[in-house]
Amino acid sequence: MGLLSYIVRKTGIYLLTFFVAVTLNWAIPRLMPGDPIGVLLSRFATLPESSEVVYSYFMRSFGFDRPLWEQYLDFWRALFNGDLGVSIYMYPQKVEDIVLQALPYDLVLIVPAVVVSWIIGNWLGAVAATSRRLDNLLMPLFYFLTSSPYFWMAIVLAWLLTVVFPLFPSSGAYSPGMVPSLSTAFIIDFIKHWTLPFLSLLLVMLGGWAIGMRNLIIYELESNYSRYMEALGAGRRLILSYAFRNAMLPQITGLALQIGLAVAGAITTEIVFSYPGLGFLMLQAIQNQDYFLMQGAFLVIVVMVLVANFVIDLIYAAIDPRIRSAYAGEA
């Protein structure tokens, strides 16, 4: 019962967030100066008379000749029918197809990066918290990592590992001339291209987790229950294992927050490495004033972040009895 009201309340908040975010995303591109159809046709070197007929045709076909509020209502109507519209920049591909093609590239970057950095980061942080010498050594490194912007880390890695030591390719998801397949040659090529963007995400995220974990453990070790256990003569290992469990909770909340940041980081990283995920797509959509592609890519990102947060809220409720009881008390 308690859990139910918690879920209902969370769902409400997420739906509201979704509505506001999607509306903003619909509105902001349309407030930008410029004219997407004009941009589309600017590549069209032909007689001006031809431009005119084609221009008015496409204004009608995309519905830009109608009042804004009608366009907005249509947008929601289409959205509920699962129709994200037609891309202007990659005309006439459907936005959902383009986004679905790009999405796997994001998932293979973000998910492993978040998971691996979370595990390694927490472990390193916990290690640092237990040893003063290691702490002095690792902390500056963590702070350095966590305060690097994603794109900066990406550029540094790109410079270091493609220019100074040319070990990895600098752009794309696989070599030109390669055809995607399950052959070993392709998989190896793919991993080579994947490594650098993955590493830049991993390294930046790692620092944050490690710092968080280290501080939390130190805090927990100073708390009353640890002192009490210590006074009772419990072993350091035992105390640490309790401290770790308590320190995990905020780290899971952190994970929820981090997913949003990771997506943002992935966008800039993808741009640096021309990695064909959603971030790279969004950049091109913005450059070409492709309203529909921008909306679509952003929508998917919003949904991804919200769903991830929601799942983590659920996990949180499951592992922290206090949440459950708080909502139960309210009900």
Next chain:
Amino acid sequence: MKIPARCREKGATLLPILFLLLTIAFSSATAVAQELPREETIYVGGGLWAPPSNFNPLVPWAATTGIVGLVYEPLFLYNPLNNTYIPWLAVEGKWLDDRTFEIVLRDGLVWQDGLPLTAEDVKFTFEYAKQHSGIYYSGIWDRLERIDVVDSKTLRFVFSNPNYPEWSYFLYTIYIIPKHIWENIDNPLEIANENPIGSGMYKVKSYDQNQIVYEFNEDWWGKSVFGTPGPKYKVYLRVASNNVALAMIVRGDLDWSNFFLPGVPQLVKEYSFLKTWYKEKPYHLSANVALLFLNNQKYPLNMSEFRKAIAYAINVDEIVNRVYEGTVLKSNAVGFLPIPSWQKFYAADLVEQKGFTYDPDKARQILDQLGFRDVDGDGFRETPDGMRLKLTIIVPFGWTDWMESIRIIAENLQAVGLNVEAKFPDFSKYWDDVTKGYFDMAINNFNSFVSPTPWTMYNWLFLPEAPPVGENSWNGNFGRYFNERIQQLLQEVESTPMDDESTLRQLYREIQSIFLDDLPYIPLWYNGFWFQANTLHWTGWPSEDNPYGVPVTWPGNWQLGGILTLLNLKPVAKETPRPTTTTVEKPVTTTVTKEVVETKTITTTKGGTVTTSVITQTSTQVLTTTVEKPVTQVTTVTVEKGPSTALMAGIAIVVIIIALAVGLAVRKK
């Protein structure tokens, strides 16, 4: 370390599952692997900026490069270098009288699906635009009365009031589509046409976000006439930036580049296997005129004297030498490209008499006379009534050569006392400002391409007739210049047959005269048909010595020579790999001598009739590829073999990370 057991197990199960899911999700969208043999494959770049997504010949501006030209074909190709139409689907085209144009199709034309291509298809292609007014050539129906099919190979286009220059342009820019496929399509402009079936020598084999692969159409009708193109496969790559393209062409990852590469003079000197059109400056053929558009609706740019002062103040030579390193040519004062079809109407004496040259003193003098003087002593001139004057000049952000150019122009204008600022808005903002008339000065060249007649440029410069500021000026006359006499003259040009050159000369002469008097826009330089070829894998490129066509692969430009280039290319015979243990490293010269029997079909536009003559010539071409630096070649080989180390390192890192994470999670107390 002590991690509570529960946590560990979670991590341990989660991770592999995730990886598995991702692998499956990723591989589901993949196709069968196929490596293309290098000696049959050509790698091309420079005309693919967005992922291939459109294969529709009716929207050629959105269609991926090669769709129109290689898959769908025009009636004629056009070689601007000698102003000739090359019979392609049509063998002949001529005006029977002032209003009737007859086209005779070639024998044995077939579509890629095996059905014959007949006069009905050609008729359909045109009439389709009557049903669907969004098709770019639908405007022709204002002037075209009907199309008569005489027999399966012959058609007559009967015009009510023909626009001769427009027709001369449409002859090589309208792509014939198969009736049996398109007659069943209701929304032809809104489809991607993923399985394009044309009549062309290439078919689309595959594509993904970064490339499109074309494969030779074994059943191409032209095999018996034109032979087989050298490359069986043509991979068109989407290259992220010019710098990447530069590295790729030097390494040989790209055989044919139509990128604007900075530093071409040094490149050609350093790598003898790189080829450009001219061996010396300007290296490139001229493709179009870049003009400085001035807003003729805005004070003080609405005064022709003021515009002339600007023209006198700009040092185009500095732009050509500093920004382009001499790889482009400075324009003449009327913007007439150095191609025969335009030059025959060039009024050299008028340009001599009324044209402008770089002369800052003259500019200062004009401005002084107009009353623009620096009254408040800030170093910049004020208007005659003492108001401050500030002008901006815009080009899109990221177009680095243009950005540098307008910096120089701004400096030039500041030097004569005009407060001019160079600004770089994003392309969409730039385009909005330019087409709606919210700008002072802007550079543009989008529709001044080489063509059979200077009318195409004038049509762009002076039409539409100056819409009000804020309304879309479609695709031309951005500065909203209006001159009634010019409109009249252009109409006369349109209704004058192309062979009536003396009348046309008079008309163009008067237009040039008015242009020089009013100087609405300032022609600056000719942008090039950027072209660099790597001769390590393919030879037979066109050049100044062998000008059979313009080697351009930009969308919609293949018929200017790109198609012919593919037909002329020959693979370089593979050498047996030299042992790397050779101690003496000498320049290695590979000489390939070939007897080339060329069947050149030359068509000249004369007397409004497109006459065709077929010349067969046998020539012996000695293609010499000198690789002066065998070292470079050896390194290339190392780079190609290199991946093994890089790859090992990559895998090692990934494996270590994963192993660390997994191992850590699984480890028990």
